Amino acid sequence: MIFSFETWQITIFSLSVGLASTLLILPFGIALAWLFARKEWPFKSVLETIVLLPLVMPPVSTGLILLKIFGRRSPVGQWLYERGVEIVFNWKGVLIAMAVMSFPLLVRSVRTSFAEVDPRLEQIAATLGASSLRVLFVITIPLAYKGIVAGALLAFSRALGEFGATILLAGNIPGQTQTLSLAIYNFIQLGKDPEAYSLLGITVALAFLFVWSSEWLLRSSKKA
Amino acid sequence: MIAPVSAWADDILVSAAASLSDVLKEIGRAYGSKGENTVTFNFGSSSGLARQIEEGAPADIFFSADLSQMDNLDKNGRLKLGTRKNLLSNQLVIIVPADFKLAISAPKDLLKSEVKRIALAEPTAVPVGVYSSKYLEGEGLWDKLKPKIVPVQDVRATLASVESGNVEAGFVYKTDAAISKKVKIVYEVPIDKGPKIIYPVAIVRKSKRKDTAHDFMNYVQSPAAKDAFNKYGFVVLD
Numbered sequence: 490m491i492f493s494f495e496t497w498q499i500t501i502f503s504l505s506v507g508l509a510s511t512l513l514i515l516p517f518g519i520a521l522a523w524l525f526a527r528k529e530w531p532f533k534s535v536l537e538t539i540v541l542l543p544l545v546m547p548p549v550s551t552g553l554i555l556l557k558i559f560g561r562r563s564p565v566g567q568w569l570y571e572r573g574v575e576i577v578f579n580w581k582g583v584l585i586a587m588a589v590m591s592f593p594l595l596v597r598s599v600r601t602s603f604a605e606v607d608p609r610l611e612q613i614a615a616t617l618g619a620s621s622l623r624v625l626f627v628i629t630i631p632l633a634y635k636g637i638v639a640g641a642l643l644a645f646s647r648a649l650g651e652f653g654a655t656i657l658l659a660g661n662i663p664g665q666t667q668t669l670s671l672a673i674y675n676f677i678q679l680g681k682d683p684e685a686y687s688l689l690g691i692t693v694a695l696a697f698l699f700v701w702s703s704e705w706l707l708r709s710s711k712k713a
Numbered sequence: 714m715i716a717p718v719s720a721w722a723d724d725i726l727v728s729a730a731a732s733l734s735d736v737l738k739e740i741g742r743a744y745g746s747k748g749e750n751t752v753t754f755n756f757g758s759s760s761g762l763a764r765q766i767e768e769g770a771p772a773d774i775f776f777s778a779d780l781s782q783m784d785n786l787d788k789n790g791r792l793k794l795g796t797r798k799n800l801l802s803n804q805l806v807i808i809v810p811a812d813f814k815l816a817i818s819a820p821k822d823l824l825k826s827e828v829k830r831i832a833l834a835e836p837t838a839v840p841v842g843v844y845s846s847k848y849l850e851g852e853g854l855w856d857k858l859k860p861k862i863v864p865v866q867d868v869r870a871t872l873a874s875v876e877s878g879n880v881e882a883g884f885v886y887k888t889d890a891a892i893s894k895k896v897k898i899v900y901e902v903p904i905d906k907g908p909k910i911i912y913p914v915a916i917v918r919k920s921k922r923k924d925t926a927h928d929f930m931n932y933v934q935s936p937a938a939k940d941a942f943n944k945y946g947f948v949v950l951d
Binding site: 560561562660662663665678679 | 764877878
């Protein structure tokens with residue numbers, strides 16, 4: 490194994506963008522999870538399915554869709570480009586790929602946690618005069634917070650492990666968009682196995698840490 | 714495409730550089746139609762293909778886009794002795810998307826700030842990337858252009874990136890630019906100033922179908938094949 494400056498640079502880059510991506514999807518994930526857990530509307534299942542798609546579709550398929558949306562020849566891509574925002578072959582592409590691929594995991598986990606909060610507690614708060622938003626922030630989220638954190642940890646791990654969508658949308662540019670998984674792939678392609686194994690060790694250690702923490706939180710929330 | 718092969722006819726596997734995709738498929742079809750034997754192609758970056766052969770991939774023939782990949786296999790005893798031959802040459806060009814407005818007429822124009830991203834096949838391993846980066850080093854431009862480089866898998870991935878418009882320029886062979894209507898050549902690296910591009914071909918030592926491999930090797934050097942190579946823009950070496 491070789492632990493060089495490059496190794497740590499790649500690790501820190503992946504952790505930073507992974508963290509940013511998780512923070513980005515957190516408000517949207519919580520909001521959507523709450524709507525799915527508490528509300529009904531026509532064709533709700535269609536939205537649920539769309540949200541779940543990145544979890545089951547091949548990541549390169551999702552990556553291709555993102556590339557079509559954010560590429561320079563598309564309306565969205567062109568609009569962003571004119572404002573100086575570049576997504577393709579840029580760290581922002583890494584951010585979006587991570588966010589989209591980890592979003593379903595967050596929504597699913599948080600939704601389950603919200604569903605486990607006794608709705609009667611929310612109703613009681615409402616009868617005492619609390620608005621929906623107040624109920625959400627004072628009752629529901631505090632009761633579900635362990636599940637939310639567990640979901641965020643899971644989403645973060647998924648973001649770290651993202652490959653297919655990332656390589657299509659952001660490319661494998663050393664020092665600019667190269668995450669841990671992209672770097673492992675690159676080193677293997679170049680026959681640099683020792684460097685690849687160092688990164689492999691890091692990814693296994695990180696994944697173990699985050700998934701274990703996530704599971705521990707879920708177990709401890711059930712005991713309470 | 715699976716062609717019915719009779720019991721004593723062979724189907725050989727040829728691992729060839731991505732830039733040879735179209736011309737070899739045509740040559741392979743012609744070869745298959747004139748006899749019992751057929752050819753299956755495995756196209757990719759010469760560096761990736763060489764690695765596959767190192768790891769034991771059952772290729773019968775290796776057709777590389779540079780000498781370095783062939784030399785490595787040779788050094789490790791992976792080639793059948795005496796079958797190695799330098800067959801083709803090519804030319805390096807700079808391409809941009811067909812609808813690109815900015816005027817680029819020389820490599821130093823790539824330094825312009827409007828050129829944000831340049832696609833290049835992995836500059837440390839893939840032949841076209843190695844040729845291009847060495848050329849840019851020689852021109853004193855490599856260090857300044859390096860932050861703009863998007864490394865991709867092979868020359869056809871480079872072509873696709875430029876076609877998509879997500880990069881402003883890319884380095885491919887003249888023969889690759891010729892097959893695409895979505896890109897235009899803005900600079901042809903002069904043959905005498907640029908890298909010496911040589912495509913060697915050889916039979917793999919572990920091939921189990923050496924007779925057919927020899928037969929196809931001969932066909933690839935025939936006048937009919939020569940015409941095909943010239944048609945696509947390759948230079949056939951004597």
